[in-house]
Amino acid sequence: MTDFQPVARVDEVPDPGSLLVEVDDRLVVLIHAAGHWYALDDVCTHDGGPLSDGPVDPAGPSIACPRHGAKFDAKTGAALTMPATKATVAHEVQVDGDRVLVRLAPAG
Amino acid sequence: MSSTTLTPVGFSRESFESFLAARDEPGWMSDLRRAAWQRFEELPMPSRNDEEWMRTDIRLFRLDKYSTPGDAEQSGQLPPALLSAGVEVGGRTASLNSRPVESSLSDELAGQGVLFGSLDELLPEHGDVLRPYVERRVVDPGYDKFAALHAAFWSGGSVLFVPKKVRVEQPLHALAAMTDGGVDFTKTLVVLEQGAEATLLSETASSDPAAGGFHCGSIELIVEPEARLRYVNLQNWGGGVWHFAHQKAHVASRAGLQWTIGALGARLAKVNQHVALTGQDAEAQVNGVMFTHGKQHLSYNTHQHHEAAHCRSDLLYKAALQDQSRTVWRGMIKVDEAAQRTDAYQRNDNLMLSQASRADSIPGLEIEADDVRCTHGSTAGRVDDNQIFYAMTRGYTRTEAVRMIVAGFFQQVFDRITIESVRDALGRAIGDRVRDISE
Numbered sequence: 001m002t003d004f005q006p007v008a009r010v011d012e013v014p015d016p017g018s019l020l021v022e023v024d025d026r027l028v029v030l031i032h033a034a035g036h037w038y039a040l041d042d043v044c045t046h047d048g049g050p051l052s053d054g055p056v057d058p059a060g061p062s063i064a065c066p067r068h069g070a071k072f073d074a075k076t077g078a079a080l081t082m083p084a085t086k087a088t089v090a091h092e093v094q095v096d097g098d099r100v101l102v103r104l105a106p107a108g
Numbered sequence: 109m110s111s112t113t114l115t116p117v118g119f120s121r122e123s124f125e126s127f128l129a130a131r132d133e134p135g136w137m138s139d140l141r142r143a144a145w146q147r148f149e150e151l152p153m154p155s156r157n158d159e160e161w162m163r164t165d166i167r168l169f170r171l172d173k174y175s176t177p178g179d180a181e182q183s184g185q186l187p188p189a190l191l192s193a194g195v196e197v198g199g200r201t202a203s204l205n206s207r208p209v210e211s212s213l214s215d216e217l218a219g220q221g222v223l224f225g226s227l228d229e230l231l232p233e234h235g236d237v238l239r240p241y242v243e244r245r246v247v248d249p250g251y252d253k254f255a256a257l258h259a260a261f262w263s264g265g266s267v268l269f270v271p272k273k274v275r276v277e278q279p280l281h282a283l284a285a286m287t288d289g290g291v292d293f294t295k296t297l298v299v300l301e302q303g304a305e306a307t308l309l310s311e312t313a314s315s316d317p318a319a320g321g322f323h324c325g326s327i328e329l330i331v332e333p334e335a336r337l338r339y340v341n342l343q344n345w346g347g348g349v350w351h352f353a354h355q356k357a358h359v360a361s362r363a364g365l366q367w368t369i370g371a372l373g374a375r376l377a378k379v380n381q382h383v384a385l386t387g388q389d390a391e392a393q394v395n396g397v398m399f400t401h402g403k404q405h406l407s408y409n410t411h412q413h414h415e416a417a418h419c420r421s422d423l424l425y426k427a428a429l430q431d432q433s434r435t436v437w438r439g440m441i442k443v444d445e446a447a448q449r450t451d452a453y454q455r456n457d458n459l460m461l462s463q464a465s466r467a468d469s470i471p472g473l474e475i476e477a478d479d480v481r482c483t484h485g486s487t488a489g490r491v492d493d494n495q496i497f498y499a500m501t502r503g504y505t506r507t508e509a510v511r512m513i514v515a516g517f518f519q520q521v522f523d524r525i526t527i528e529s530v531r532d533a534l535g536r537a538i539g540d541r542v543r544d545i546s547e
Contacts, residue, residue, distance in 0.1 A: 020167075022168065025168060027165070027167060027168065043165075047162070047163065047468075048162075048163050048165065049156070049162075050156060050165070050167075
């Protein structure tokens with residue numbers, strides 16, 4: 001298990017909003033919605049699209065792929081709507097003062 | 109008071125000028141490089157909005173991490189070659205981090221007018237012979253940013269020129285090697301004049317299996333009328349290498365090309381492989397063998413372009429994927445209006461050895477003639493558990509059973525490869541990589 005790593009400052013990501021960050025050679029989309037923080041692999045499991053370019057829905061909370069509209073649960077990464085059927089990977093997030101930290105889920 | 113001369117690093121106008129100044133090249137070559145650099149500056153980095161790059165994510169690639177070929181590390185040992193093991197070759201050439209290291213050619217072939225060795229070294233001496241082929245720009249330097257960068261900075265690589273009606277019986281061998289964190293901008297140019305025949309075994313390798321680096325290369329194959337070329341290209345870089353390549357063949361009237369690619373290494377590979385059948389009755393057979401593991405991403409765009417009538421092309425790509433690796437194959441058969449009586453086929457088979465691997469297979473046809481036979485096929489599937497169970501009841505271990513099934517999967521493409529050492533090398537390399545099937 002990797003350690004938590006600082007990836008952004010709190011004021012860098014509006015609410016609702018998202019930010020693409022790089023953690024150990026992995027692209028992760030950091031999501032800020034309704035006062036909470038989430039992190040997912042920046043990949044739509046339908047066709048590999050970049051979730052970080054898609055809109056965040058704070059009511060879900062969820063994020064949608066800009067290519068075909070597949071929605072993913074921001075907390076768990078579960079695929080909520082077609083055309084995606086498989087979950088994307090969700091990572092743990094902590095806020096420490098003005099820093100946001102992410103711990104990557106194990107690969108696989 | 110002391111002074112120091114700073115060498116520009118990275119890919120900038122200054123480093124380009126510095127690179128150019130250090131080369132001993134004819135003016136026409138420098139002009140081609142300048143035009144390509146201009147194009148590089150104009151072109152944007154490929155975007156995931158482009159259809160061709162939609163499935164290949166290069167956002168983690170940092171061009172500024174790498175130096176130009178002129179500034180690259182020059183020390184290091186050449187890794188062993190796989191394709192030439194046990195083969196008596198007629199000549200060999202090798203480069204390390206895009207700089208020529210060694211070249212040799214048998215006296216007999218040299219006496220017949222064959223040129224083989226480093227393009228860097230042969231171009232100044234044989235510019236009169238090679239210039240028309242270099243200037244043909246088989247690979248378009250304006251195709252994308254990587255093509256332009258390569259055309260501006262190519263360095264090292266190999267050239268094979270076989271004069272009219274000369275038959276080279278012994279294979280020739282070329283190795284492009286890279287140290288960890290190095291760069292490789294090699295260019296391969298093969299010219300077979302009318303009625304000539306040759307076999308070239310070409311491979312890439314890193315100093316160690318996990319090594320990183322940046323390859324930005326090109327391959328240009330020119331097969332003139334009635335010539336026959338067998339060309340093998342094995343990509344076996346270390347697992348951290350970014351590999352960007354443009355490869356194209358021109359096959360003229362009644363000429364034949366057998367082109368085999370093996371793709372085993374690299375962290376990410378994005379390759380455009382293009383065969384243009386430019387003269388009547390030309391034929392091309394293209395064989396692809398891919399094995400991926402870890403988090404590798406190999407993306408191949410293949411293009412069979414029928415420009416003339418009565419030509420045949422036959423492409424077979426087979427991929428086995430392990431772990432979380434991914435392959436993308438986009439194949440296109442393009443038939444021009446003039447290319448009546450075309451016979452073209454393309455097929456891509458994928459064997460999924462893990463739940464988390466992924467293969468995107470996208471065949472395509474674009475046909476403007478009305479009297480053609482063009483077909484394509486694509487398959488993806490997992491290993492049948494019954495086959496593993498059956499093999500284990502006959503005394504094989506699970507791993508042996510999986511190896512056997514993977515070998516059987518590739519047999520169809522191995523049967524098409526007419527060079528025994530290539531079949532053996534690919535079979536061994538794949539066998540070493542197969543572990544087990546993960547659930």
